[in-house]
Amino acid sequence: MQLPMTRVTYRAIRVWQRDLDTFLRLWKTESWWPTIEPLLYLSSLGFGLGVYITRLSNGLSFLEFIAPAFVATTAMFAASFECMFSSFVRMEFQRTFDAILATPLTIEEVIAGEILWGMTRGVFAAVSVLFVISLFGLVHSPWALLTPLVAVVEGLMFASVAMIITAIVPAIDAFNYYITLGITPMFLFSAVFFPLDRLPQIAQTIAWVSPLTHAVYVQRSLILGQISWNLVWSVLWIAFLALIAFNVSLVLMRRRLIK
Amino acid sequence: MMSTVVFAENLVKRYRELSAVNGINFSVNPQECFGFLGPNGAGKTSTMRMIYGFSPVTSGRLMVLGKDVMKEMREIKTRLGVVPQEDNLDPDLKVLQNLIVYARYFDIPKSISWARAKESLELFQLWERREAAIRELSGGMKRRLMIARALINQPQLLVLDEPTTGLDPQARHLVWQKLRLLKSQGVTMLITTHYMEEAAQLCDRLVLMDKGKIIAEGTPAELIEKHVGRDVLELRLRDGAKTLVKEQLAQLSASSEEAGDTLYVYTDDGRRLHSQLKLSSVDRVLLRTATLEDVFLKLAGHALQE
Numbered sequence A: 001m002q003l004p005m006t007r008v009t010y011r012a013i014r015v016w017q018r019d020l021d022t023f024l025r026l027w028k029t030e031s032w033w034p035t036i037e038p039l040l041y042l043s044s045l046g047f048g049l050g051v052y053i054t055r056l057s058n059g060l061s062f063l064e065f066i067a068p069a070f071v072a073t074t075a076m077f078a079a080s081f082e083c084m085f086s087s088f089v090r091m092e093f094q095r096t097f098d099a100i101l102a103t104p105l106t107i108e109e110v111i112a113g114e115i116l117w118g119m120t121r122g123v124f125a126a127v128s129v130l131f132v133i134s135l136f137g138l139v140h141s142p143w144a145l146l147t148p149l150v151a152v153v154e155g156l157m158f159a160s161v162a163m164i165i166t167a168i169v170p171a172i173d174a175f176n177y178y179i180t181l182g183i184t185p186m187f188l189f190s191a192v193f194f195p196l197d198r199l200p201q202i203a204q205t206i207a208w209v210s211p212l213t214h215a216v217y218v219q220r221s222l223i224l225g226q227i228s229w230n231l232v233w234s235v236l237w238i239a240f241l242a243l244i245a246f247n248v249s250l251v252l253m254r255r256r257l258i259k
Numbered sequence B: 001m002m003s004t005v006v007f008a009e010n011l012v013k014r015y016r017e018l019s020a021v022n023g024i025n026f027s028v029n030p031q032e033c034f035g036f037l038g039p040n041g042a043g044k045t046s047t048m049r050m051i052y053g054f055s056p057v058t059s060g061r062l063m064v065l066g067k068d069v070m071k072e073m074r075e076i077k078t079r080l081g082v083v084p085q086e087d088n089l090d091p092d093l094k095v096l097q098n099l100i101v102y103a104r105y106f107d108i109p110k111s112i113s114w115a116r117a118k119e120s121l122e123l124f125q126l127w128e129r130r131e132a133a134i135r136e137l138s139g140g141m142k143r144r145l146m147i148a149r150a151l152i153n154q155p156q157l158l159v160l161d162e163p164t165t166g167l168d169p170q171a172r173h174l175v176w177q178k179l180r181l182l183k184s185q186g187v188t189m190l191i192t193t194h195y196m197e198e199a200a201q202l203c204d205r206l207v208l209m210d211k212g213k214i215i216a217e218g219t220p221a222e223l224i225e226k227h228v229g230r231d232v233l234e235l236r237l238r239d240g241a242k243t244l245v246k247e248q249l250a251q252l253s254a255s256s257e258e259a260g261d262t263l264y265v266y267t268d269d270g271r272r273l274h275s276q277l278k279l280s281s282v283d284r285v286l287l288r289t290a291t292l293e294d295v296f297l298k299l300a301g302h303a304l305q306e
């Protein structure tokens, strides 16, 4: 059996370029929100809640603990939303995919291009959050320079999963199921706000399946300079999920769009 | 030299249980303009979509530009220009940008696509609007832009699904002129249309489709001669006269077709037939030369009434 991703050539870049072009046209309205949201969280939680929690058991201030996690969460949100709402609008309302399918591109390349773009949005968001928290002195190690690379893998993974959802939803409202049952629980239970050892054992095990837990763990470790081989395993786990989700999304999209 | 540009043999398209195209055969020669006519739902668009690779072929054989659509679609699409039935311009991009970005899908560098886009936008009288957003264009302007976009890769085969729907008469003539020019330069064309005048003006040969089948085929002149004859009498009769006139027509063995309130009578000598019919002065009668529209009404009309 041949993996669907083997049918993708460099031509996927053409779709990525198209999305980049439209983004650059609209960037003033589009590019700030991934940064603003983490800033709101940080100020509310850091200054508000942080007062009550001065030190965590690991010796970090609450702000030092949660700020690096937002480099991971913001990439998840940006990549997911791009490949859910934006891709859905292009596919269903604007018929952009149909138009491209009359050119030499294949459906797999169109979808791959969309996922690459979703990933790019994730990386943009991660980098801008990294920049902002570095201004607050919350970045402790030069290892932080590797965070964009991790965001690439993480962005690919969440963009691909979002594309799977886009391939199966009947209408745009149905994204709420994935947001409520997928994105939000990951956001709340992936060691963003508290160390996982606060959870019961069984919940900890489940939390470690979540790719966001691994992304948060890796980004936080890099930013705080806590380097170990475990980081590699975490990135590999995310990459493995990305590989599966990417191929599944190509199959499901072909099934949805080619009639 | 390539002998046949499009060749279809027992071509079938099924969507689940529904057969949209039901085993059709046709072939299109180089530099020919080949038309598909037929009522709504006849299967014209489904046929077009298989040709430009949007829909997989259910069964049968389909060769385009000498290549098998199931094996070498990418090579085919590189040399194809497509105007689908529904506009799908990129609303996130402006008019000129639409063409440049589309050209990039064909790996055409910007220096070349820009020049082509300019030429084409000028021709279709859209150059002034090159910085306009798509939503600011009128329906006819969008259609013209769709055609301009299809030409950006200088295709050898143009697939046009109702290209001039929504165009004003002047713009339509402009498009026809451009299409004839392209044809003289060696481009082959497939076109579907509901405008019989368009088919008569452009098509060298055409097929009439109904319920996924081809029910007639030939040049416009052949089709008219074979199925209708030279003249048509259009009768709009007074109440109650219909049966009477129909009886007379049956006796004279003249074929006729009813569409709405009008009775169309087909004959080779309209003047003579007119004098033979017993009509009153309240009946409205129009004698004219037969057109493709009559062929369409006669052949597809039967089908619609069933």
Ligand SMILES: Nc1ncnc2c1ncn2[C@@H]1O[C@H](COP(=O)(O)OP(=O)(O)OP(=O)(O)O)[C@@H](O)[C@H]1O
Binding pocket: A259, B015, B018, B019, B020, B038, B039, B040, B041, B042, B043, B044, B045, B046, B047, B085
């Ligand atoms: N994606 C689809 N899924 C299911 N059925 C379809 C699909 N597309 C077309 N059909 C059906 O196939 C048949 C042929 O449709 P098609 O669009 O080819 O007709 P057409 O000749 O182009 O008609 P029109 O003149 O209205 O454009 C119709 O019965 C239509 O309902």
Ligand SMILES: [Mg+2]
Binding pocket: B044, B045, B046, B085, B161
């Ligand atoms: Mg159609």
